[in-house]
Amino acid sequence: MRALRAPTAFDGERFLEGGATVLVEGDRIAGVEGYGFQVPDGVEVTTYDGTLLPGLVDAHVHLVADGVPGSLEAAPTLSDHDLAAMVSRTLAQHAAAGVTTVRDLGDTRYVTLGFRDALAPGVPRVVAAGPPFTTENGHCHYLGGVAEGPVAIRAAVAERVERGVDVIKVMASGGMLTPGSDQLGVQFSAPDIALITLLGHEAGLPVVAHTHSVRGAWHALEAGVDGLEHFTCLTDDGMVTSAELLDALAATGVVVDQTTGWNRDLIDIDRMPAPLRMLTEKLGLLPDAMVLARADQARRIREHGVEIVVGTDAGISPPKTHGDTTWRAVVELAAAVPLEEALARATSYAASVVGVAAVTGRLHAGLDADLLVVDGDVRADASSLSRPVAVLVRGAEPLPHSP
Numbered sequence: 001m002r003a004l005r006a007p008t009a010f011d012g013e014r015f016l017e018g019g020a021t022v023l024v025e026g027d028r029i030a031g032v033e034g035y036g037f038q039v040p041d042g043v044e045v046t047t048y049d050g051t052l053l054p055g056l057v058d059a060h061v062h063l064v065a066d067g068v069p070g071s072l073e074a075a076p077t078l079s080d081h082d083l084a085a086m087v088s089r090t091l092a093q094h095a096a097a098g099v100t101t102v103r104d105l106g107d108t109r110y111v112t113l114g115f116r117d118a119l120a121p122g123v124p125r126v127v128a129a130g131p132p133f134t135t136e137n138g139h140c141h142y143l144g145g146v147a148e149g150p151v152a153i154r155a156a157v158a159e160r161v162e163r164g165v166d167v168i169k170v171m172a173s174g175g176m177l178t179p180g181s182d183q184l185g186v187q188f189s190a191p192d193i194a195l196i197t198l199l200g201h202e203a204g205l206p207v208v209a210h211t212h213s214v215r216g217a218w219h220a221l222e223a224g225v226d227g228l229e230h231f232t233c234l235t236d237d238g239m240v241t242s243a244e245l246l247d248a249l250a251a252t253g254v255v256v257d258q259t260t261g262w263n264r265d266l267i268d269i270d271r272m273p274a275p276l277r278m279l280t281e282k283l284g285l286l287p288d289a290m291v292l293a294r295a296d297q298a299r300r301i302r303e304h305g306v307e308i309v310v311g312t313d314a315g316i317s318p319p320k321t322h323g324d325t326t327w328r329a330v331v332e333l334a335a336a337v338p339l340e341e342a343l344a345r346a347t348s349y350a351a352s353v354v355g356v357a358a359v360t361g362r363l364h365a366g367l368d369a370d371l372l373v374v375d376g377d378v379r380a381d382a383s384s385l386s387r388p389v390a391v392l393v394r395g396a397e398p399l400p401h402s403p
């Protein structure tokens with residue numbers, strides 16, 4: 001047994017007065033005690049001067065891409081060996097940053113399921129969707145998840161069930177990274193997206209939808225999905241999040257993931273593909289304006305009683321490098337909601353949304369020892385989250401990774 005001690009501690013829901021001592025036995029948390037707890041003889045204690053909290057949970061990543069432009073599109077062209085090496089590396093980036101659980105919402109060839117099942121020491125837990133459902137030439141079609149019409153959809157859901165996915169992902173609108181897909185419109189007919197959702201639910205799987213457009217959000221909501229990813233709420237006039245839409249989400253319990261957490265220093269408008277750049281400028285989505293708009297949207301989502309989970313879309317572009325997004329998303333959310341709530345949205349609450357609350361997300365005896373210690377008091381400076389000094393993934397230190 002060993003112990004980690006810090007004068008500031010967040011248990012997944014609230015800060016623990018005076019800090020905490022967390023006892024670790026093998027891969028589990030054996031106890032959560034006060035800072036001054038007298039540990040039993042023979043227990044090695046490491047005392048930190050920062051903040052101790054549960055490992056972070058990111059509800060939306062793409063492990064098959066490493067943020068290099070074009071890497072998501074290129075993933076299907078990689079050999080099995082290179083694809084697995086990519087996923088190993090991107091998982092290691094999350095682990096190094098203290099992200100100990102990730103929900104992958106779009107891989108290719110179901111590669112992430114092998115990592116989920118392996119549960120290798122020091123490697124984050126994976127919750128996996130496999131290839132996302134999309135339409136012919138639709139968003140991320142190259143990942144291999146095209147299925148339209150009842151026959152193809154039934155076969156595609158059956159394939160995912162047989163593979164053992166944890167969640168179904170459906171692209172309900174076009175996406176920024178797929179030229180020719182309709183970011184302001186919808187994908188799938190209403191009966192098709194309703195069938196995907198129905199069959200997913202019949203198989204006991206949650207269904208989450210990628211939506212950039214307001215129309216896409218309604219389309220997915222009417223189909224009965226459980227979560228909306230991005231929720232950019234684009235219209236011809238920019239980002240418009242109506243009270244009517246928020247009330248409808250609240251009434252049905254749909255969870256929103258804004259996929260924030262950009263490194264704005266790495267956003268280069270001039271190097272964006274021309275159509276994306278035009279859309280960005282036309283809709284007023286330039287980085288600084290976007291951060292303010294997202295914070296305002298988060299406040300309104302909360303006021304309307306809709307739940308937010310932290311996810312980031314890590315892996316899709318340089319400003320979305322694995323390991324560098326999740327803490328940023330928490331900091332951005334903390335500008336709109338109380339810090340404890342923002343942290344819970346990336347720990348205990350996120351664990352429940354992605355289906356792993358029984359094993360992680362809190363400092364609690366019996367749960368997996370998924371722990372993060374950061375340098376500094378998170379209450380004084382939320383960006384302390386960017387400075388991990390110790391990480392345990394199920395009791396094991398992460399393996400080093402190449403940058």
Ligand SMILES: [Zn+2]
Pocket residue numbers: 060061062105106313
């Ligand atoms: Zn995504």
